[in-house]
Amino acid sequence: MNAITLSHVTKIYQRYSRRRQFATLKSALLSGSLIRDLRPDDTFAAVRDVSLTVPKGRTLGVIGRNGSGKSTLLKLVAGITKPSDGHLSVEGRISALIELGAGFHPEISGRENVFINGIMLGLTKKEIARRFDEIVEFAEMREFIDAPVKNYSSGMYMRLGFAVAIHVDPDVLLVDEVLAVGDEGFTHKCLDKFAEFKRRGKTILLVTHSLGLVERFCDEALWMDGGTMKAMGDPKRVVGAYITDVKASEEEQLAASDARAQESAATISPDDPASAVLPDNPIETATGPADMFRATEGRWGSREIEITDVALIGPDGERAHVFHSGERLDLRLRLRAPVAITDFVVGVGIFNAEGVCCYGTNTDIEELKGERILGDAEAVFSIESLDLVEGTYKLDVAVHKADGYPYDYHRLLHTFRVKSRTKDVGIYRPRHAWQFSDSMTFTRAADR
Amino acid sequence: MLHNLGRLVRYRGLIQSLVARELKARYRGSVLGFFWSFINPLLLLLVYSVVFKYFLKRAPDDLPPYEVFLFCGLLPWTWFSSSLLEASGSLISGGNLIKKVLFPAEVLPIVTVLANMVHFFLGLPILLLFILYNRMPLHFSELAWFPVVVLVQLVLTLGFALLLSALTVHFRDLRDILSNLVTFWFFATPIIYRYTDDLGLMQWLNLNPFTHIAITYQEILYFPGPVGHGFWLLVLGAIAIALFLFGYFVFDRLRDTFAEEV
Numbered sequence: 001m002n003a004i005t006l007s008h009v010t011k012i013y014q015r016y017s018r019r020r021q022f023a024t025l026k027s028a029l030l031s032g033s034l035i036r037d038l039r040p041d042d043t044f045a046a047v048r049d050v051s052l053t054v055p056k057g058r059t060l061g062v063i064g065r066n067g068s069g070k071s072t073l074l075k076l077v078a079g080i081t082k083p084s085d086g087h088l089s090v091e092g093r094i095s096a097l098i099e100l101g102a103g104f105h106p107e108i109s110g111r112e113n114v115f116i117n118g119i120m121l122g123l124t125k126k127e128i129a130r131r132f133d134e135i136v137e138f139a140e141m142r143e144f145i146d147a148p149v150k151n152y153s154s155g156m157y158m159r160l161g162f163a164v165a166i167h168v169d170p171d172v173l174l175v176d177e178v179l180a181v182g183d184e185g186f187t188h189k190c191l192d193k194f195a196e197f198k199r200r201g202k203t204i205l206l207v208t209h210s211l212g213l214v215e216r217f218c219d220e221a222l223w224m225d226g227g228t229m230k231a232m233g234d235p236k237r238v239v240g241a242y243i244t245d246v247k248a249s250e251e252e253q254l255a256a257s258d259a260r261a262q263e264s265a266a267t268i269s270p271d272d273p274a275s276a277v278l279p280d281n282p283i284e285t286a287t288g289p290a291d292m293f294r295a296t297e298g299r300w301g302s303r304e305i306e307i308t309d310v311a312l313i314g315p316d317g318e319r320a321h322v323f324h325s326g327e328r329l330d331l332r333l334r335l336r337a338p339v340a341i342t343d344f345v346v347g348v349g350i351f352n353a354e355g356v357c358c359y360g361t362n363t364d365i366e367e368l369k370g371e372r373i374l375g376d377a378e379a380v381f382s383i384e385s386l387d388l389v390e391g392t393y394k395l396d397v398a399v400h401k402a403d404g405y406p407y408d409y410h411r412l413l414h415t416f417r418v419k420s421r422t423k424d425v426g427i428y429r430p431r432h433a434w435q436f437s438d439s440m441t442f443t444r445a446a447d448r
Numbered sequence: 449m450l451h452n453l454g455r456l457v458r459y460r461g462l463i464q465s466l467v468a469r470e471l472k473a474r475y476r477g478s479v480l481g482f483f484w485s486f487i488n489p490l491l492l493l494l495v496y497s498v499v500f501k502y503f504l505k506r507a508p509d510d511l512p513p514y515e516v517f518l519f520c521g522l523l524p525w526t527w528f529s530s531s532l533l534e535a536s537g538s539l540i541s542g543g544n545l546i547k548k549v550l551f552p553a554e555v556l557p558i559v560t561v562l563a564n565m566v567h568f569f570l571g572l573p574i575l576l577l578f579i580l581y582n583r584m585p586l587h588f589s590e591l592a593w594f595p596v597v598v599l600v601q602l603v604l605t606l607g608f609a610l611l612l613s614a615l616t617v618h619f620r621d622l623r624d625i626l627s628n629l630v631t632f633w634f635f636a637t638p639i640i641y642r643y644t645d646d647l648g649l650m651q652w653l654n655l656n657p658f659t660h661i662a663i664t665y666q667e668i669l670y671f672p673g674p675v676g677h678g679f680w681l682l683v684l685g686a687i688a689i690a691l692f693l694f695g696y697f698v699f700d701r702l703r704d705t706f707a708e709e710v
Binding site: 013014075078079080081082094096098099102103105107108112115116119120121124125148 | 461462465466469472473476477544545546547548549550551704707708
């Protein structure tokens with residue numbers, strides 16, 4: 001039997017324009033066309049043509065980016081909003097953990113609020129009285145239950161709201177990203193409570209950004225994207241697909257912001273007299289900004305040698321902006337020297353988001369002396385294993401004379417991101433391994 | 449619509465506890481607490497009787513004691529006007545409930561009307577003291593009309609409250625318009641003056657539904673002799689029921705828009 005059935009459900013939200021609303025009051029009063037005039041002129045679909053069923057006793061996790069329609073979907077199932085189109089049915093009593101303690105009145109005590117909130121959620125006075133101690137116990141609020149709710153901390157407020165909602169004993173439980181309400185201990189208690197619900201054959205719809213929770217806890221996962229169902233099925237598979245997609249779009253964003261940075265830097269041409277006032281101007285300071293480690297992004301140099309293209313190339317040989325820690329990264333520079341030049345150095349620097357130089361080197365430091373460059377050339381800086389911790393990094397690339405006179409200096413114009421499954425900290429991740437004597441043992445957290 | 453109206457009966461427990469909460473919460477934290485329910489109408493009465501007796505010197509001579517006459521109209525008017533003003537904003541201030549909880553929205557304006565009715569009832573003993581102190585006669589045959597007029601007023605107020613609360617969600621301007629309108633409405637009702645045709649405004653006064661309610665209260669509690677306004681009151685009762693149904697109809701039609709608009 002299905003607890004939740006949606007067929008071709010669409011929810012169109014309405015953007016009323018202010019001017020029109022004012023006209024509506026007038027015309028509504030004059031012509032009595034109130035209800036017709038409330039139709040909006042501008043709409044967007046928060047949920048579009050969603051069809052799904054959740055069998056009784058199953059747990060469905062809903063994931064997706066912000067604004068993908070997850071919460072709207074939950075509100076539709078809860079009956080708080082009605083679908084604009086399509087049909088929706090839910091079997092059994094619903095409890096929605098959407099906003100905890102939404103009905104609390106600040107002036108009256110927690111005890112009275114528990115009763116009123118319970119009645120709002122569909123319990124009778126007697127039922128609440130029977131569960132009252134359990135609710136207070138669960139919320140860990142024994143001492144404060146008779147204080148007015150306005151004096152509660154936000155954590156207490158949420159815990160009490162959660163405790164009431166969960167003791168409604170629903171057949172269908174709707175949860176919207178509320179697990180972040182308490183400390184570690186309370187979160188565990190909530191998860192235990194959910195597990196108990198599952199055991200008792202209740203249906204749960206869980207909207208969350210915690211992908212691990214979906215993988216561990218849900219029977220099925222639904223990935224919402226732009227109001228439509230992108231995928232539904234096995235949690236591991238859906239979460240995997242989602243992560244890949246998020247990575248791809250990050251890649252896109254980085255590429256776009258990279259392109260913007262380079263474009264704006266490129267507009268400052270060395271011959272442009274207007275740029276003479278800029279502190280980064282090569283004529284004023286042939287060596288670029290005075291403090292190399294403070295300078296903001298930009299580009300300068302005489303362009304006697306020009307860097308025409310900078311490419312970050314991933315292990316698959318394609319251009320990329322997102323790398324996994326430990327992957328191979330090739331930094332390919334295309335150079336052009338219209339006339340032959342004999343004094344030149346090629347350099348590379350990697351900076352993290354705080355502006356700390358993680359690594360810097362150049363051909364001169366590595367005792368390679370430039371002999372001659374003419375026409376188009378290519379230089380590849382290969383990093384066998386990108387041993388950096390997760391984060392966003394920026395690159396300096398440059399060609400200059402051995403004394404520092406810049407031909408073309410790209411300052412923090414190129415961005416890449418490093419992803420890692422391990423949330424270690426710092427900058428550099430040395431290749432490492434743990435070894436333990438037999439008297440200490442571990443299990444992997446993922447297996448717990 | 450009728451189905452939804454039927455559901456209202458199921459919510460009586462909820463309405464009951466929300467009214468109780470409203471009453472409890474209102475004076476929580478004030479020194480005099482619940483006594484304000486008695487003091488408020490007294491102070492209002494004091495203001496009006498001082499203004500009309502001493503400042504304007506316009507208290508009608510044929511209406512001694514003027515305070516009792518004034519009180520007979522003022523008390524139900526306070527119930528009516530505060531209900532409308534509070535109800536018109538009730539959906540907006542209760543927006544959290546409508547947006548985040550599956551909650552029957554009509555409960556909110558109904559609760560404000562009922563909570564104000566309780567205040568009205570709490571003011572009655574004071575009115576009674578005034579009447580007894582002035583040794584004015586109360587006849588059972590007249591008092592029998594009292595529940596009728598209260599009921600008519602309740603239905604009428606509920607009708608206005610439902611209509612206004614639903615419309616205010618879409619036209620926030622209504623709240624400001626209403627507060628001024630209510631002031632005018634007060635003076636357009638024979639509460640501070642007597643219902644006579646001295647000014648030639650009788651037919652206009654008759655168009656005002658609250659005229660008939662105020663007059664009935666005055667006839668029951670203040671004027672001697674039988675209640676002469678019973679017919680008008682019953683007509684108003686029928687109109688009130690129609691208004692209630694219309695108010696509920698509009699409310700029901702707009703119901704689905706509340707969650708997005710408040």
